[in-house]
Amino acid sequence: MKILFVENRYKTGLWEVIAKEYEKEGHEIFWIVQNPIFKPSFKNVTVLPFPKKKRLEKIYTPEIQKIINGNRGMNYFGIQSDNFIFWYEKEIEKALDVIMPDLAFGEATLFHELLVINACKRRSILYLNPSTTRYPNNRFSFYLYDTQVPYKGSKDLLSNDMALKTVEAIQARQALPDYMTVLRYKLTGLDWLKDKLRLSLSYYLGERYNTPSPFVKRKINSHYAKNVLRWEEIAVDTTKIKKGFHVLYAMQMQPEANIDVWGYPNNNQTQVIQR
Template sequence: MKLLFIENRHKTFLYEPITEHLKKLGHEVHWLIQNKQFLPSAKTNVHIISYPKKKDTIERKDNGVEKVIISDRQVNHFEIKDQSHFYYYDRKIEAILLSIQPDFVFGESTSFHELLAIKNCKNHNVLYLNPSTCRYPIGRFSFYKYDTLEPYLGSDEKLTNEEANELIDQIVYRKTAPDYMRLSPASKFETLKDKIKKTYAYINGEKYNTPNPLIKYKLEKQKKKNRLNWDTNAVNKVIKSTKFKILYPLQMQPEANLDVWGRPYRDQNELIRQIVENLPKDVTLYVKPNPKSKYELSTELIDVVTKSENCVALHHCTKMDAILPDIDLVITVTGTIAIECVLDNKPVATLVKTINNTAENCKYLFNLEEELKKIIKDVELDVFPKIDNQEKINFINRLNETSYKGIVSDPWTDLNSISDQNILNMVSAFKSVLGNS
């Protein structure tokens, strides 16, 4: 089979040892490279897209490209103004795709060139798979189709009831955490080298996924101020009262979790406004920041929360397990909290439909304005669905069956990702997918 892998900085070096195994099995491996500083060691079938030499003239806008622009972190956070490069890369990626005619394309769904690759794969009926953590069970990942959270195939492995019950207990009582929270990162020296490498790439023309260092410095300074301002007006616990209490845990940005998979709700300022506007008077919305909050914590968001009478900011030091028992309903776009709520029978509603909504006690909010009040009323009347222990076991097994053993990360973020055993696990998963096509 012909396989095309999309470069994604350090993730390239997780894919590389996997591709060496796949080549030995007879597969023809190709690479599409956007950032020339992160080249694989392969000498053949490496398709490097040159950086644009001048601004392109956009003769006619393309809805698919414009959709990618909406999710782009450079546009949304790093003040990039000219958008002609999206159209330049769109043409180049399509030409490479048509030239190779791959059977599968593998890559993330984060950077603009990956999203353009996804757009072109859809147009030309090529399956694009994004290997990414399934969050729970830990040490596992799924192949997600295109730019969605829809898993493709899976190992069909089932946990015994005993194993499932133990895992449920660990998740509910927070004795474990997803892989992305249990990292073994690079040293400070390696981190410094990486910053130099990215700056060098920027100077040499890679201005499309690499932020302007001065703008990033300015944003980092503002981020620190925003954290302080947020915590100044925040409380560290849920206020005891008879009021109905909703929790919205902020999702970090820029991240594919929200910017891509939750694209319609990527503006969290507007989302919180909408939630507040649709709350009955006796309902309070608590907004919890991620302990490592990034650019989602904007001055505008602080303004929205502080000026809303029925909205309360929670302090960065507030622990989820300390407040969740006092919360009546959780709302999230694509957060891991949904899985935790399902297994704890805590009422939860998501704004994007995922595998988590196969659990009866995880409701998909198709229309916030029409459905939120009804869900609140169902919780108040104690008619919001609850699931029994066997249904919890079935749910955790759905996650297990649609995933594979392996840690998807990169050697800069987590050195465990390129251990011999993990590479063997990853190769086994790839073989399963390719063998079932």
């Protein structure tokens, strides 16, 4: 069987471990890589070239429009033109026509993954997005394409008693999804520095579509820190709020696939609040 993996920055390391196991079982392993800094050590790797300045044919299908509207580079990192979307779309189409995998694994977060998903759908290639489930803990599902629809499953059934206990634990904030639990391994200062240097190198080598400029990133972080301080001031001293009727609307941090991908077309939280 031909199995395709799609690079997703640090998640690529996990994909590599899994891919090596499949390779031992005799499967052919292929890769599509958008960020060459995270290129895996495999034989069949297609590194997508960075966009060149050339006139491109743009066809705004509903699928492409959804990717553009939810793109973090254009929404948050200051990218002005959507040309890169159409460039990568053509390169991915070419790569898939050569590879023609039987199965594809990847996330459904970054724009190039979503383009691979669209291309797989058109070719009837199964694309699975492995991710932890929210409840109960310590489980994961293979989700179909860019949806939250599980592919097959364990067929396990929760008893009514266990289901009620799970609901009560959620209500009492005693149960948290796996992705919200505190990691046992914490980055050291050296790890943090290596990470920043790696991403900065990636940016200056040409990967500017999933990686923001260090200056843009600093600006975003500074803006976020000021908002947190402002909120803390208001939370402890309500006299700092102007008198009147107030509504508290809990927002989610973005960019985040939960909002950008699955929340479309309501992925602009500010507009939702205004409506």
